[in-house]
Amino acid sequence: xxxxxxxxxxxxxxxxxxxxxxxxxxxxxxxxxxxxxxxxxxxxxxxxxxxxxxxxxxxxxxxxxxxxxxxxxxxxxxxxxxxxxxxxxxxxxxxxxxxxxxxxxxxxxxxxxxxxxxxxxxxxxxxxxxxxxxxxxxxxxxxxxxxxxxxxxxxxxxxxxxxxxxxxxxxxxx
Numbered sequence: 133x134x135x136x137x138x139x140x141x142x143x144x145x146x147x148x149x150x151x152x153x154x155x156x157x158x159x160x161x162x163x164x165x166x167x168x169x170x171x172x173x174x175x176x177x178x179x180x181x182x183x184x185x186x187x188x189x190x191x192x193x194x195x196x197x198x199x200x201x202x203x204x205x206x207x208x209x210x211x212x213x214x215x216x217x218x219x220x221x222x223x224x225x226x227x228x229x230x231x232x233x234x235x236x237x238x239x240x241x242x243x244x245x246x247x248x249x250x251x252x253x254x255x256x257x258x259x260x261x262x263x264x265x266x267x268x269x270x271x272x273x274x275x276x277x278x279x280x281x282x283x284x285x286x287x288x289x290x291x292x293x294x295x296x297x298x299x300x301x302x303x304x305x306x
Contacts, residue, residue, distance in 0.1 A: 149279040152210065154217045155184055156202040156229070156236040157194040164229060164236040167191035168218040170278050172203050180265035182247060185258045195249065195261055202235035205243040206276040208285045213238065214276065233267050243270035 150170040159165040171185035182203065186192045195201045206214055216227060228239040233246040247263035254260075274286035 146281045147279070149277055149284075151242075152206045152214050152276040152278050152283070154204045154206060154213060154238060154241075155186070155191060155195070156204060156238065157191070157198050157200070158231065158234060158236055159194060164227065165191060165194040166217040166227065166236070168214045172205075175262070180268070181250070181262060182245060182265060183260050183262045185255075185260055187258050192259060196252070199249050200235065201247050201249070201261065201263065202232070202237060203243075203245040203247060204238040204241040205270075206238075207240055207242050208274040208276050210240075210276045211283050214283070232269075237269075242273055242275045244268060 151172070153169050153172045155167045155169050155172075157165045167186065167190075169184055169186070173183050175181050175183055184201065184203065186195060213227060215221075229236040230239070231237070232244065235246050237244045245265050246267040247261075248266050249261050249263045251262040252259050253262065277284040277287060
């Protein structure tokens with residue numbers, strides 16, 4: 133099998149716009165282990181199931197030990213939190229949170245998912261942690277978006293009308 137250049141793959145993959153989420157696990161009595169990720173994927177509605185992709189390290193060990201994780205979708209002003217949990221903490225960034233089902237839920241997040249791991253699948257240098265969602269919550273504020281290796285504010289204006297919250301993905305071009 134022919135393999136594509138890793139740098140070219142990274143640049144091409146960066147053209148897929150994603151939300152920005154922070155994975156969280158409770159660590160100790162009051163601690164929080166967190167990691168910024170854009171590899172959060174809802175994969176099923178019945179039962180509600182998601183996956184995240186995590187490289188070996190502190191977060192991988194925390195999810196493996198706990199068997200669960202939280203997913204916090206960041207709001208448009210969440211760049212500092214994203215950087216903080218991406219390993220560039222700033223002294224002025226205070227990751228305030230509350231515990232929901234024993235998992236840290238970051239204050240002001242757009243959506244939160246409490247997840248119980250059902251499968252862990254090793255793929256190359258990452259593990260896919262597939263989990264059933266045991267609880268979730270959301271609010272109607274704009275999310276932080278990551279595109280072309282940069283942050284963007286919000287999702288932009290919709291192009292098509294929605295029916296019952298489901299976008300109309302059928303587009304006719306001349």
